[in-house]
Amino acid sequence: MRNALSIARRIITQIGMDTRTLALLVIAPIAIITLLWVVINGGLSTPTIAVTGAPPEAFRTELEKNAKVLDAATTEEGIQLVRDQKADALLDYSTSPPKLTLDGADPSVSAVVGRVIQKTSLAFISTNPILQAMVGSNQPTIELLHGSATGTAFEFIAPVMMGFVIFFFIFILSAISFLRERTTGTLARILVTPATPMQLVVGYMLGFGFFAALQTVAIQLFTIWVLGIPAVGSFAEILVVNLALCLVALSMGSFVSAFAQNEFQVLQFIPIVVVPQVLFAGILDLRQSPLWVQVLSRIFPLTYAGHALREMMLRGKSLGELWLDLVVVLGFAALFIVLNALSIRRVRA
């Protein structure tokens, strides 16, 4: 154990003296999450809608609350505005019933326009007692079990994204630093001392674990408090899942380094180990994807960690309900720790 602590202490000193790596660990993930947040939230919210004919005054007032309204003299002129992309849609009240013409190239814009029209219609109905009497009692009311009506797409992917960013940076860092240990000969030098491969691996987990914990706390605080991503579940329990994920990243990274000759070859593992996890591990909804994709997603530790994180942050579940996810993640870590110790034992005769 003292040997493992010596190794951990050396790693902490080493990274502590290397400001670049420290910055990479904390600032880079936060920058990535912030960028995603900006890009995903920066989508269209108030569309531009051209109007021809004479919509009811109350309707128009409601529409102006939710969209930028342009007046077009004729249907043709309105269509031209949409064609020139000066308007996202044309609401034509010169025909009966009124007709909505959309550009349609970007489905997300179409969806936003649809929502705005629907919202406006509902609001318009409520301003008119007669209309309300006709349809009001049959209008479904919407109630969300989790999240909020103002929730964005980013809130859904944020928990998994947080897990992924933590995984990615720790994986790269541990793969490269363990590789250096192999190529510079320091690994051989450690192995001729009385320290055992398992002590070495445990020491690595402790040393890097220290920074991984630091990084995780920073990212978690930033995502929840600065970006205001709702986290219903307990901060400490979310941290436990993130730290378990760090352990997997650490052990996978150092194990993978056994199959690389240099830093460039470490980067070649990104398409194999990292990219499929982004695609298959829950950032996208896979419920309706082919069976093989769903099976494949089950071999990635991030799938389990991501599921647990999402359930905790968005649906407020506790670790008690999600223990199986945690066990699987820790199982992956244990597997790679053992494989790693075995691969090191091969270096030493």
Add this chain to the structure above:
Amino acid sequence: MSSMNVSVRDVTVRFEKRAALSGATLEIPPGSIVGLLGPSGAGKTTLIRCIAGLLRPQEGSVTVAGLPVPDRSLAARVGYMAQEDALYPDLTGLQNLRFFTSLYGVRGPAAREKMSAVFRLTRLEGEENKRVKNYSGGMRKRLSLAVALVHGPALLILDEPTVGIDPVLRAEFWDEFRKLRDAGTTLLLTTHVMDEADRCDRLALIFDGRVLAYDTPAEVCRAVGAKNTEEAFLTLRARTHDREAARA
């Protein structure tokens, strides 16, 4: 100090198809300086790695102090210095040395004492707190030797310990090697510098994964009728070539 005799018997190591060692045999008596001399690619480093326990031979056996290698109980009594520096460039000399010292189980005041002794020995006093990346090549080599020496090993395995070191320091290193030997340490080192070969107690000429000759430098020369080790080496090498040509 326990007697650290090394016994290498019929050791063969193959990398993929190529044999790096083919049936190498060597008996190293305790308390002596044994040099491995040979061109690059002859198998010196491979042999040394087998003795250090970093490589398991496909055939043959290696024992150190009667124990088959690798044996973890030997680790504390063996010092190993590889050709590459094998140091952490971001750490200071002291941090590097302290790390490896602690892995040998030497900690606290005992470690401080031993560390300052090897810093003195390798003329690195006053440089302890510089980062290794700011060290010169020679300083790194000296620190690397300091790491191999710090726990007071009874068997010291050094792969090209004097490459990149100036003649004055090299002479000092050799003084130190002799002092260590006189104190009972067994030293095994590789070199391709001929004048160093002459300073060894025993010399093994290695060529093509085989030990061509193994004796005192003077005896090696006499056996092949050469004036010096360099000539002896070239003669032996030519003979091996001829023999192989004849066989083919």
